[in-house]
Amino acid sequence: MLFNSFEFICIFFPLVTGLYFVLPHRWRWLLLLVASCWFYMAFVPVYILILAFTILVDYFAGIWIEGSEGRRRKLLLTASILANTGVLAFFKYYHFLNENLGALVEGLGFAYNVPDLGIILPIGLSFHTFQSLSYTIEVYRGHQKAERHPGLFALYVMFYPQLVAGPIERPANLLNQINATVPGTGMRSGFDAQRVIEGLRQMLWGFFKKLVIADRCAVVVDQVYGAPGQYGSLSIALATYLFAVQIYCDFSGYTDIARGAARVMGFNLMVNFRTPYRSTSISEFWKRWHISLSSWFRDYLYIPLGGNRVVKWRWYWNLMIVFLVSGLWHGADWTYVIWGGLHGGYLVLAIICAPLLARFTKGIGLDRLPRLKHALNVFITIQLVSFAWIFFRADSVHDSFTLVQRLFVQVPLDISKLIEQLPRGAFGVTLIMTGLFILIDPLYDAWTLKEKRLPRGLAGELAYALLLALIILFGYFGSASFIYFQF
């Protein structure tokens, strides 16, 4: 079920939320579990069995890991990791591996007849696999008690607001709220009008980002990226910047809706974005973008590999490994691997060039102009991130290189061809709305993330009424899914 569907907005959400507050506390977990199953089964019903498998494996793995020590404990964790990543590998990477292996074997002159199974990727598989894995790892590390209640554990893996596109929660946050160990939150929370209103407002902001900004940008982006050989530099650059806005609004919009829906019921999901395009470096970007994933990789891959407490070449290697894996996590295609590799490369280069850059900025006197330096750093970071998005968005490696080549070689600055090919109103409204969003977004984040609430009274109400009116008037309702669902 999509958050931006009639079924969710008019039936599922009001019904589940209403029942949640009507039911006694002890039955709420069951309601949420049934609702989460309903939510998930709206996509491909039979794939609920994959989730059931993951839940069963990690439920027992958690209990057994807690009760074991030494080698057996490690063995159980390994089994859990293998079971989870095995499911992920089969459903997500089978086609990719089979295709590439086939090409390699045939390239060597041998016959290759392993069939393509035509597997449809279960929605949100990478998200709930990582969330479930974090539980067994935390139990193994002794940071989390094993959950004995199978229903509550299942709900931790399946909690509908963040089931298909995160944030990838940790047991210390979500499982403890489900268990109501945090007073006043989660399952034991009562109806708090102010909290419900704040949750609904956050959902509204998410819908605005998704429907008015992301889906409108997508119309322009799809036009250019769908015919990479037809457009010149300016059109490609414009589409790429708009894709940067689109993916941010699509994904953070989903997160806002998820966090808002959870907040209405008294659950606090983790913050996943902090105005990432205001970062002054790639390293900072990854502390502000998809925080739940980057912190997952930091805690469960980068640090176990040794992090930065190793010799320099090993540190670079660790960074590259993390970002190449992160690329593959996003999608089973070489375009994602290149995207991850670029980000890893940026970070390694930044470390290598840091002393040189420091001398250079000092030499030209930029150090004495901190605001200009800050603005320049933000500008450069946006360029680097946007360049990498070309590979992320392109339909194939060939397309991405065509786009890069035309971006730098085909320099006509005429975008009239692009405008002509778009539906009426698509271009102008997209630019106006995107401009408006770029102005509002930092303000919204300042208000919400720093716990400063919007102006109360009529001004606050008016701001959200305006948001809803803009959604109705300018929302783009032709698109269906969220980008990150495919991961």
Next chain:
Amino acid sequence: MRRFWGHLMAFLLLTAVVYMAFLLLLILVRPNGHPLLPDTGDYYKEFGKNTWAGHREFDPRTAYDVVIIGSSHAYRGYDPHIFQEHGHRAFNLGSTAQTPLNTYFLIRDLLDSSNAPLLILDAYEGMMASSGLESISDLALNQAHIKPVLGMAWALRDIRAINVVAYGLVYQHLGTASPAPDYKGLGFSSRTDSTATPAPPPKGPASLSPQQRHYMAKIVELCREKGIRLVVASHYGRRNKRGTFHVPLATFVDSMLRGTDIPYLDYNSVAGIGDHDWFCDANHLNYTGARIFTEQLVDTLETLGYLPRKPISSRP
């Protein structure tokens, strides 16, 4: 809880006010003499032209012998004047991009056995894949009855329907409309030119949306309840819209009508269609094509007993 509901109501009221203010602003600001709102989305239709002329002329209190309904395929393909020449009072209630969803609500709220004892529904593949939003936009602006428009807007479950209905209701009082130059009266519009473009190669089979299939079946049921005799028809199709392309629609209509006494008069692929001379564009019959087709249809309806064959002396 009471505080929450009060808050929510006040918020929705405020939103309605803000929305209307925005809408009015986008209608009243006319940089090129046209309101700005239609430039914000490709689903807004024009005020005036064919639907405006036809639907404003239609009087639900008149006892017609036959009413034709459907999309532009209908209002360009079925000439009520031919029916009149045969002594049957007829009106064409076709409108731009009308889908079965839209048709259902027009029948529900405007037609019954007294003003439309015989209803000819044009079945056209092109409208079976559309959502019906474009038609709501057209009807909200150009026809006088609000009830069917509200019904179809709700049934569509698309938030954009709010915009087109609001725009239609407001702008029909603010704008100026004129009929299309090719409007011939009785809901019929026709062009006299012939298409110069050869039919492009045949596409794959037409797609039929589940929602439109559902409403086709509902139309059959509604007509039965209202005592309206229904005839489903498809007029001539251009070369690329015959055969494989048309099969899904023909198969669906045949299966839907199985077990009923409703005929499907499918002229889509009859022999001798003048692909060049009888069409004015890729889909629509021109004046010659419409006259030839309607003559053939009237003759069939009279032969089958759906309309009485009147002696020439009694015809107008």
